[in-house]
Amino acid sequence: MSEYMEVIQIKDKRFKTFIPEADILKEVGRVANEINRDLSDANPLFVCVLNGAFMFTADLMKNVNIPCEISFVKLASYEGTSSTGKVKELVGLSEDITGRTVVIVEDIVDTGLTMKRLVETLRTKNPKDVRIATLLVKPDKLQVNLDLDYVAMKIPNDFIVGYGLDYDGLGRNFRDIYTVI
Numbered sequence: 608m609s610e611y612m613e614v615i616q617i618k619d620k621r622f623k624t625f626i627p628e629a630d631i632l633k634e635v636g637r638v639a640n641e642i643n644r645d646l647s648d649a650n651p652l653f654v655c656v657l658n659g660a661f662m663f664t665a666d667l668m669k670n671v672n673i674p675c676e677i678s679f680v681k682l683a684s685y686e687g688t689s690s691t692g693k694v695k696e697l698v699g700l701s702e703d704i705t706g707r708t709v710v711i712v713e714d715i716v717d718t719g720l721t722m723k724r725l726v727e728t729l730r731t732k733n734p735k736d737v738r739i740a741t742l743l744v745k746p747d748k749l750q751v752n753l754d755l756d757y758v759a760m761k762i763p764n765d766f767i768v769g770y771g772l773d774y775d776g777l778g779r780n781f782r783d784i785y786t787v788i
């Protein structure tokens with residue numbers, strides 16, 4: 608528990624400090640070291656999933672010191688059929704990933720459905736390997752079987768904002784992570 612606690616308001620919700628920046632950066636640095644250790648000869652392509660992962664990606668990449676490339680994609684939500692509900696489609700990947708080691712960089716894995724679909728989409732493009740690096744995971748909410756190769760922090764089910772994550776578009780700029788109260 609941090610000694611420093613701040614309460615903020617975004618629209619109708621109140622949040623309090625949950626993970627201070629210093630704690631986040633420590634875990635992000637650890638993940639970067641794991642990647643440096645595992646992928647030193649792989650020339651990986653990091654695929655940052657916008658918008659939420661922008662801050663995590665920046666801090667992660669400052670600590671990754673192996674040869675690598677970085678790309679940025681979006682998952683565009685559109686209404687699918689009534690049976691599929693909301694479908695998220697990958698947009699913006701211009702690189703040929705055939706035979707490459709791809710590391711997805713994501714902000715948070717909740718049910719895991721978004722990530723599972725993204726992994727499946729990337730696998731159709733014949734990469735050598737697809738790995739996942741996520742800032743956060745809510746283990747109690749995971750609904751699918753996913754290999755999360757690199758996880759900075761595990762958190763409970765509560766809704767959080769900050770460090771790239773938003774509530775209704777707001778709060779992405781905060782350095783710390785806040786949880787709803």
Ligand code: 5GP
Nearest residue numbers: 715716717718719720721765766767772773
């Ligand atoms: P999943 O498909 O794993 O259920 O959902 C993943 C997406 O839901 C994340 O990429 C993120 O956009 C959103 N999400 C899940 N939990 C939270 C949360 O606590 N706070 C915010 N801001 N977004 C969340």
